[in-house]
Amino acid sequence: MLRIVKKAEMTKTKQIGIRILAVILALLTAALLIFAMDLNPLAVYGGMLKGAFGSAYRIREVVIEATSLTIASLGIAIAFRMQFWNIGGEGQILMGAFAATYFALHFPDLPAFFLLSTMIIAAMIGGGLWAMIPAFFKAQWKTNETIITLMMNYIALKWVMYLQFGPWKDPTALGFPKIPNFTANAILPKVFGVHIGWIFALILVFLVAVFLNHSKKGYEIAVLGESEQTALYAGINVKRTIITAVFWSGALCGLVGMIQASALNNTLSIEVSEGIGFTAIITTWLAALKPVVILLVSVLFAALVQGASYIQTAFGIPQAAAELLQGMILFFVLGSEFFIRYRFVLDRAPLGGLEEEMNK
């Protein structure tokens, strides 16, 4: 009989080895799929690399993608440290974008610096407050945050949709349901060809790392995540810690919403979040909630996405197949975590199997 047994703690090198092996196996398995499409796997993989890093333009695209993903993942990581399962990144991004857009539409003529600063602060407060609602419920009545954060995504989505089709609809768009574009003042400036968000991301990686690992609040978050009993015992104000941590989690997601709306879409729409709130859960988990690793994983993830979209056009691979490749790689890497923690054991016959052992 095959049994699953928990492994003893592994060495770091062995763990990394297993993960690398997972990527290699993923590439080999995906190669079968590519073969089946009458293509050369090596060429396709080369194409993915080229698509991600092949030109300055493509590198910029990867950086843009990685920027939003990194910031959102940092936000998710703060909540996850407390074992508060914030699945509501999408909603917080949308509400952040909404708050930023309010100022972009109502004060379009403010000087760029003031307008952008206001938008950033508004977005962070918007995302933060949106996240605080489930946090408050959790602190007060111990509700399940997974369900509530998830459901609130849909509320946020429908709210933005309402704005898009109703009060904020652009009257000059010939009946097309879209919110007016931002003025130039409300668009984030570029640094080295990429919007300034990437600098925010780098600074935030540093700040969140310090916050989680060296601040009192970060320590309280980790203690509380481990055990509420212990947190009470240590004199930690449990309710306040939950609400503060989740506020910052939502605030960072809200900031992503501002970046997406301002720098990339130049307006608000229901597509503004691009599923980043969900993708960030994967990247955060893969990075084991460590800020610096989050940066690395986000860049790799962005490269994977860009590479997959490039091979669609370069090799005429259908979008679904490209996404399948992406999914396979993810599946193997995430699946390898299982083999880091567990191993399979084959049981021999319960009785009478002793002779062979004695022969050893």
Next chain:
Amino acid sequence: MNLISMEGITKTFGQVVANKNIRFQVKTGEIHALLGENGAGKSTLVNMLSGIYTPDSGSIFINGKPVRLNSPRVAIDLGIGMIHQHFKLVDVMTARENILLGQKGTFFINTEKLTQKIAEFSARFQLDINLDKKVYDMSVGEKQTLEILKVLFRGARILILDEPTAVLTPQETRKLFRIMGKMKEEGCAVIFITHKMNEVLEVSDRITVLRKGETVKTVNTAETDTRELAELMVGHPVDLAIKRPDHPRGRVILQVDQLTVENEEQVEVLKKVSFDLAEGEILGVAGVAGSGQKELCEAIAGLQPIKEGTIIFKQESIVGLSPRQIITRGISMSFIPEDRLGMGLVASMDLVDNMILKDYQNQKGPLINRKPAVTKAKRIVEKLDISTPSVFHPIKELSGGNIQKVLVGRELESRPDLLITAYPVRGLDINVSYKIYELLNEEKKKGVAILYIGEDLDVLLELCDRILVLYSGRVNGILPAAKTTKEELGLLMTGGKGKLEEAEGA
């Protein structure tokens, strides 16, 4: 012939060798005690016998035949039954239902026939139990009796009892020993795990001592004594007397009056508890597990809402203060729950991060400086001889005893005026236990008031100045330790009336 024979058993967990080349033999009709300090490998060994672990090497023979015990099912089929420390009973079911649970056989259960069979069993082993009583209404002793009956009913002839007396009163312990004697008469083999030497001497026929995963010696009980056993367990001669330094009782620092606490179900778990505690005094708290000890600690530490009554600490009421405020007033609580990690320590964090748990808030600014904590952790590791790869190692990977040392060490370092310590030596080996008694006495001499919640009545009697007995949330007597006996404590713990009561219900 030997009923059980384990030869050359070795079991490793990662880097840790839990059992090394162990030889262990049990005869039919004997009570065989397995004695050893925590981490000596007793539990690992019996877990291999009951099919929970499989040995890395070595052989097990039952009745002379080699067996491979690779699942609990196989062990049960071979007649090996284990009574765990934490009973495996379903609370909402009756005794009968628990016994019949998981029975093999036909789809329909012939309850009448089985009930008769159960009755025969309980008569034969003198296990009197009310079969229609629900488990949640049972005392710990009754639960244990039921557990034994259940295991015997399922065909066990080799019974393993893992620290069975840890949760019992002296009276219940005596009853358990009678049951064990009866099992022996009926030809069962009983393996009895413990670290209490007086019990071993009282009840067993032979004793196998383990130390650091190896068999030290198997001795006949009649030919040994406490001194030899302690020496075998520890590896060198030990002094087993606990000192009670005479220290003048200082001024009263803590006054608890008419304290009543309700749990979440609005059941009163502490009823009008009153006592006082002076500087330089150790007040012991005795009681059957779950008599309100935890609630008492938590109420003083500010973790339990208080329904009625007052707690005066240094002439100031601390009722309604936050745990934080109570810590800063000099009250330290270390409560060692059964799983050790429930409260007080953070399992996934390293020693350093656990050191700062209660004092990081005293640092200035929003950031934490961990350097002093590193020094402190290293000091405690050295002082209490904690075995850990480094102070940056997650404590959940340490052994239970070491985890506990981290907690006790930290609490003593915090230099409190009132130290509440519950079960500080639970699961610790002799050396460290005595080290901790010594440390407590040192604190006492410094004038610290100590509230000591204990399990071992011998220790309570030797260490404490006075002993408060809790019985289902009430104070059932406060006695001067020097003038009382174990029997009297046992009587008070089960609700009886003692003769030396100083403060009847007050």
